[in-house]
Amino acid sequence: MTQTQTQLEFGKFLRSGYLSFARLDLDEIENGLAPEIQWHTPGRHPLSGTCNGIEEVKDWIRASAEMTNGTFRVDLIRIVGDRLHAAVIATYRGERKGMTLEMPGVQTFRLDPKRNLVVEARIFVYDDEFVNRFWSA
Amino acid sequence: MTVSVDVDRLRRAIALFHAGRVEFIRLMCAEDIVWRVPHTHPLAADLIGVDAVMDFMRRVQKETRGTFSAEPIEMAVTGRSVFCLLRVSGQRGDRVLDQRAVLLWWLGEDNKIRERELFMENPAAADEFWSFDPV
Numbered sequence: 385m386t387q388t389q390t391q392l393e394f395g396k397f398l399r400s401g402y403l404s405f406a407r408l409d410l411d412e413i414e415n416g417l418a419p420e421i422q423w424h425t426p427g428r429h430p431l432s433g434t435c436n437g438i439e440e441v442k443d444w445i446r447a448s449a450e451m452t453n454g455t456f457r458v459d460l461i462r463i464v465g466d467r468l469h470a471a472v473i474a475t476y477r478g479e480r481k482g483m484t485l486e487m488p489g490v491q492t493f494r495l496d497p498k499r500n501l502v503v504e505a506r507i508f509v510y511d512d513e514f515v516n517r518f519w520s521a
Numbered sequence: 522m523t524v525s526v527d528v529d530r531l532r533r534a535i536a537l538f539h540a541g542r543v544e545f546i547r548l549m550c551a552e553d554i555v556w557r558v559p560h561t562h563p564l565a566a567d568l569i570g571v572d573a574v575m576d577f578m579r580r581v582q583k584e585t586r587g588t589f590s591a592e593p594i595e596m597a598v599t600g601r602s603v604f605c606l607l608r609v610s611g612q613r614g615d616r617v618l619d620q621r622a623v624l625l626w627w628l629g630e631d632n633k634i635r636e637r638e639l640f641m642e643n644p645a646a647a648d649e650f651w652s653f654d655p656v
Contacts, residue, residue, distance in 0.1 A: 395599070426642050426643060462602065463599070464597055464598070464599045464602040464603065464604040464625070465597045465599055465604065466597040466598065466599070468595075468597070469595040469596070469597045469604070469606070470597060470604070471597070471604035471606075471623060471625065473625065488640075489640070490623045490625070490640045492595070492604075492606055492623060494595065506606075506621070506642075508621075508622070508623045508640035508641070508642060509640070509644075510559060510640065510644075511560075511644065512643070512644045512645055513644075513645060
């Protein structure tokens with residue numbers, strides 16, 4: 385497989401993961417994550433910290449949906465990556481307690497190419513003060 | 522069309538670029554580059570043009586007495602888009618900056634940087650670091 389094909393495959397893989405996230409299809413998401421995955425969320429709010437393992441990541445996804453009455457979503461803008469790493473540039477959106485989240489952000493991913501599973505994900509947001517207020521309210 | 526980019530060379534260039542080696546900056550940036558410095562600290566701004574970027578990097582080095590540096594951790598290139606996960610560090614007075622950041626570069630057809638975006642892992646700490654008056 386050429387490098388470009390591999391890049392496309394990882395991009396397609398991540399796009400598919402985000403579509404599963406939008407549908408809250410946790411079984412489908414689980415298929416793309418390594419058992420030992422580390423999922424980092426910055427800031428000082430209830431979703432901040434590191435999720436260790438698939439079950440904690442699924443809890444995080446469930447909580448993000450529940451806390452926003454299902455309005456939390458990630459609109460993809462672009463995926464930049466190779467066969468090992470990728471950055472997903474997106475707009476994070478959601479409604480919560482009278483607040484509207486509409487925030488540029490990046491989530492980086494590290495892939496184990498032998499298993500084709502994500503072993504690390506790390507979120508970066510543009511305005512962490514607002515994100516802290518949004519999830520802490 | 523896929524652009525051939527030497528990732529190891531790019532990794533070294535990113536480190537030198539952030540160390541304030543201005544000869545690399547002029548070589549790597551488009552004349553009309555848009556260089557976004559996020560958040561609310563005194564250095565935050567959308568800089569337009571390579572001269573503004575060079576002034577900015579000189580100021581970063583001056584403000585940190587030459588201690589500011591960026592170490593690429595992970596990077597990837599797709600077409601003309603470059604992503605780099607960095608560890609940025611520096612010191613101002615007794616304040617220390619040491620955190621991860623994501624750098625995004627959009628290259629033009631000549632492979633020069635046309636636009637730059639930056640996301641810090643802890644923007645509040647970065648704001649505090651650059652707002653602090655060490656005098």
